[in-house]
Amino acid sequence: MSDIGKLQPILKTAIDAVVVVDARGFIVDWSPRAEAMFGWARGEVLGRLLGDVVAPSPLRQAHQQGLERFVATRVNRVLDRVLELVALRRTGVEFPIELSVTSWGSDEDPLFLGFIRDISERRETIAKLAASEARFRAAVDAVEGVLWTNNAAGEMTGPQPAWEKLTGQRQPEYQGFGWARAIHPDDAQPTIDAWLVAVAERRPFLFEHRVRRHDGVWRTFQIRAVPVVEPDDTVREWVGVHTDITEQRVADAKLRESEARFRVMADAAPAPVWMTTAEGGVEFVNQAFADFAGLDRAGLLGNAWISLIHPDDIADVLARRMEARSTLASYSFEARFQSGQGTYRWMLANARPRFDEADRFIGYLGMAMDLTEIKQAQIHQQLLINELNHRVKNTLAAIQSIARQTLKPGETPPQVREHLFDRLMAMSAAHDVLTRENWSSASVEDVARQAARPFIGSGDTERVILTGPAMRVAPSAALALALALHELGTNAVKYGALSTPTGVVRVEWSRTAAGLGALTWRETGGPPVGPPARRGFGTRLLSGGLAPDLGGRPELIFAPEGVEARLAFRLEAENDKDWSTTCNET
DSSP, X not given: OHHHHHHHHHHHHOSSEEEEEETTSBEEEEOHHHHHHXXXXXXXXXXXXXXXXXXXXXXXXXXXXXXXXXXXHOSTTBOSSOEEEEEEOTTSOEEEEEEXXXXXXXXXXXXXXXXXXXXXXXXXXXXXXXXXXXXXXXHHHHTTOEEEEEETTSOBOSOOHHHHHHHOOOHHHHTBTGGGGGBOHHHHHHHHXXXXXHXXXXXXXXXXXXXXXXXXXXEEEEEEEEEEEOTTSOEXXXXXXXXXXXXXXXXXXXXXXXXXXXXXXXXXXXXXXXXXXXXXXEEEEOHHHHHHHTSOGGGGTBTGGGXXXXXXXXXXXXXXXXXXXXXXXXEEEEEEEEOTTSOEEEEEEEEEEEEOTTOOEEEEEEEEEEOHHHHHHHHHHHHHHHHHHHHHHHHHHHHHHHHHHHSOBTTBOHHHHHHHHHHHHHHHHHHHHHHHTTTSOEEHXXXXXXXXXXXXXXXXXXXXXXXXXXXXXXXXXXXXXXXXHHHHHHHHHHTSGGGSTTOEEEEEEEEOTTSOEEEEEEEESSSOOOOOSSXXXXXXXXXXXXXXXXXXXXXXXXXXXXXXXXXXXXOOSSOOOOOEEEEEEO
């Protein structure tokens, strides 16, 4: 066994773990690296079968049979190949090894040296590389790209199946720089020049050119290629992808053409026009906007336009914009903007969201209209209306004063004075309703409520019930309606339902199929009613005098249970609301 001593330098200096066995497979020596790899001390393994120490249970017999075959058939005393096997650590953990075996000593009493290398890291690296390659190819497939490789010098070498499928070129045709023959003549040399610069500088290559497809059709491609660098910082190869962007470029061209037309049209508009990005910053203003602000267009881009808004209006404008942006809705606002002359002008702005062909939000398009003259006209109009209201009230007061001076007590019957003053007061009450509405129109409910108020005592409840939808009448019809209700109320207090504690008046109005308003005055709970012996002023007024202003002839019905009046009247054009309300006058 003197040969064991000669092996000690090998056991102590070998990079791999070394195990020495005899012809029967029993361990006769065990290097320090073997102790570290398997976890067994040298003294614990000597004299044991190698398979029992390092092989998993199911593989121990195969290990022993393999060693026996090697002993019987060894060639030139060295195993003819390296084996990859599964080994077992003392802890029971399996791991991959690479094993090479050689014989030592005489043929009569040979020893066998097993050099064992742990290849766990190598296997893990290979697995990671395979996964990386799979991810890379999946990414290329996901973008429908054409994958190709070049050598470190930037030449296409070896089979390139994706390039063949795209161009129809065969391998001998595209080798080296033969691929350039599939590039459009106007793009071929610029592509080669740019490619060689990227290769020389070892930087990513980005380019676009036209490629002749296998069917002869020219398609536009975007190219991206990157170098694959070795650990020693040398370039091993280049990996590139051709991505077809023909439709994208056509769409881009159409979009540019469309935007150019829009800009021409916008510049022809006399009012400010702007366009924002999806993030909210202004990316375009027309010439009218720049002229109004007294700035060049660049000075209005981004959020610079906000500085033109009057400080008192900024918060409202930004709040409206933020609210609309949260739902991608249209929005509008009125605000004062500073012009190039330094004065503030009232502007009405309207903005609508923009979407691309894929229905993605891409910003807002807005237009503004100068309201300054309209605002000034509205102020002037309000002053005129206020002055008119003041003068009409003065006229009514003068009429009342003249009536008092003319119809002196003792010379005029008391009921005449009373009727006249009451009718003037009814007109004044209707006038107050119209004044609140700037004499544009009046609510039927407001007119009815104001007309009924004088006939309700402070202790009465639910004596006059007003019911009907929201409806509006023109000023002339409102005055006529107020006079009609006054006459009906006066008669009810003297002779009808309001002359007794239990009487009730119901006033109901609605819209007819013909587009007119219809109001019904109905008394119940009062004294029995019969047709009047004579027609007084009120009856004559209701029967015909108010018809021209109302727009329909009133109808009086003297039913035994109570007076009923039906009044038809013209409505204001386009009543906006359709809700109804019931109001109990108490």
